[in-house]
Amino acid sequence: MWEVGQPLDIREVDLDEPKAGEVLVKIGSAGICRSDRHFMHGDAPIAIPVVLGHEGAGTVVQTGPGVTLASEGDQVILSFVPACGRCRSCLEGHSNLCDLHGATGANMLDGTTRLHADGKDVHHMGKVACFAEYAVIPETGVVPLTDSIPMDKAAMIGCSVTTGVGAAIYSAEVKPGSTVAVIGCGGVGLSVIMGAALANASQIIAVDIREAQLEFAMRFGATHTVNAADQDPVRQVKDLTGGRGADYTFEVFGSGDTTKAAYDMAAKRGIVTVVGIAPWGQEASINAVDLVRNEKTLRGSYYGSARSRTDMPVMVDLYQSGKLNLDDLVVRHYTLDQINEAYADLDRGEIGRGAIMFN
Numbered sequence: 001m002w003e004v005g006q007p008l009d010i011r012e013v014d015l016d017e018p019k020a021g022e023v024l025v026k027i028g029s030a031g032i033c034r035s036d037r038h039f040m041h042g043d044a045p046i047a048i049p050v051v052l053g054h055e056g057a058g059t060v061v062q063t064g065p066g067v068t069l070a071s072e073g074d075q076v077i078l079s080f081v082p083a084c085g086r087c088r089s090c091l092e093g094h095s096n097l098c099d100l101h102g103a104t105g106a107n108m109l110d111g112t113t114r115l116h117a118d119g120k121d122v123h124h125m126g127k128v129a130c131f132a133e134y135a136v137i138p139e140t141g142v143v144p145l146t147d148s149i150p151m152d153k154a155a156m157i158g159c160s161v162t163t164g165v166g167a168a169i170y171s172a173e174v175k176p177g178s179t180v181a182v183i184g185c186g187g188v189g190l191s192v193i194m195g196a197a198l199a200n201a202s203q204i205i206a207v208d209i210r211e212a213q214l215e216f217a218m219r220f221g222a223t224h225t226v227n228a229a230d231q232d233p234v235r236q237v238k239d240l241t242g243g244r245g246a247d248y249t250f251e252v253f254g255s256g257d258t259t260k261a262a263y264d265m266a267a268k269r270g271i272v273t274v275v276g277i278a279p280w281g282q283e284a285s286i287n288a289v290d291l292v293r294n295e296k297t298l299r300g301s302y303y304g305s306a307r308s309r310t311d312m313p314v315m316v317d318l319y320q321s322g323k324l325n326l327d328d329l330v331v332r333h334y335t336l337d338q339i340n341e342a343y344a345d346l347d348r349g350e351i352g353r354g355a356i357m358f359n
């Protein structure tokens with residue numbers, strides 16, 4: 001991506017060898033996630049030029065000096081928060097919020113880039129940059145698979161699945177028998193639904209503005225659907241929950257309005273979890289008295305509050321034991337040359353997740 005608002009340019013760039021603590025990964029698959037789209041549209045800031053792509057999986061083909069966490073030949077899931085392991089957030093067990101990763105942004109952990117083109121530094125989205133045949137990634141940003149699983153499913157665990165399932169089971173800690181509403185049923189929202197189903201929620205209400213997404217959501221554990229294009233979703237969710245509202249609500253689109261709706265449709269003592277990334281600067285207004293009198297909790301969830309290196313293997317196990325339906329999640333496959341079409345399909349609201357496959 002050279003400029004905001006322009007199609008992605010598919011071309012050769014220079015990639016340095018991995019430095020100390022880094023690995024070279026041959027990418028197997030990369031997911032078409034809305035987070036990259038936010039950068040292409042300028043809804044979120046990122047250093048440019050940049051190689052996008054943060055939901056991926058591949059095979060380690062070279063290790064830099066001192067690497068101990070992965071070996072050549074390992075199949076790996078990529079984590080877009082390669083944690084330093086030493087900062088306060090990491091030490092407190094919140095490696096998804098690594099301070100050093102936050103401070104170095106779309107550069108490697110030492111603040112420099114391994115990508116270059118036309119004499120310029122090119123940045124690495126999430127230190128992953130997997131819309132590419134090869135990527136140099138910090139060793140803490142790769143999670144080796146002990147059993148081989150299809151690369152497109154592994155890629156999904158790198159973002160949408162861990163983000164969504166994690167939001168339900170690690171951030172909100174959905175309880176058995178509870179009621180849940182999920183606003184936005186793309187790849188991440190469907191994963192929240194799968195997480196709520198895994199936690200044995202009794203009622204899972206899928207909310208979207210597209211009928212096809214809603215029908216699709218039933219395959220992942222949704223028990224009810226609400227089309228927010230023609231009905232007030234707050235009213236509908238209240239009606240479906242006997243007037244109470246849902247015990248757990250999730251915002252999984254990314255806007256101030258849907259955040260407010262998630263807040264308003266929550267029950268007394270409800271937990272409102274915001275997963276979607278709204279355009280930079282957008283705000284959501286909530287009724288400050290309602291917050292107190294109904295003892296609601298409003299919280300954000302980044303990367304499912306998961307610790308990649310320990311929690312992604314859990315997602316792999318859940319998939320292998322048939323408890324996460326990743327086989328139905330990825331419905332469209334593309335080559336890297338088709339990436340702009342893949343994003344046009346996302347904009348059109350094609351159901352399920354798309355993934356780029358590499359040879």
Ligand code: APR
Nearest residue numbers: 033034035184185186187188208209228252253254276277
């Ligand atoms: N109300 C309900 N659903 C909506 C609304 C709305 N007003 N507007 C859009 N949607 C639905 C879309 O129809 C789509 O099904 O939200 C869904 C969003 O899905 P995707 O575009 O596939 O996005 P996804 O990749 O799942 O990411 C969702 O999570 O990680 C973040 O940055 C990511 O903000 C993004 C969010």
Ligand code: ZN
Nearest residue numbers: 033035055159
């Ligand atoms: Zn993503």
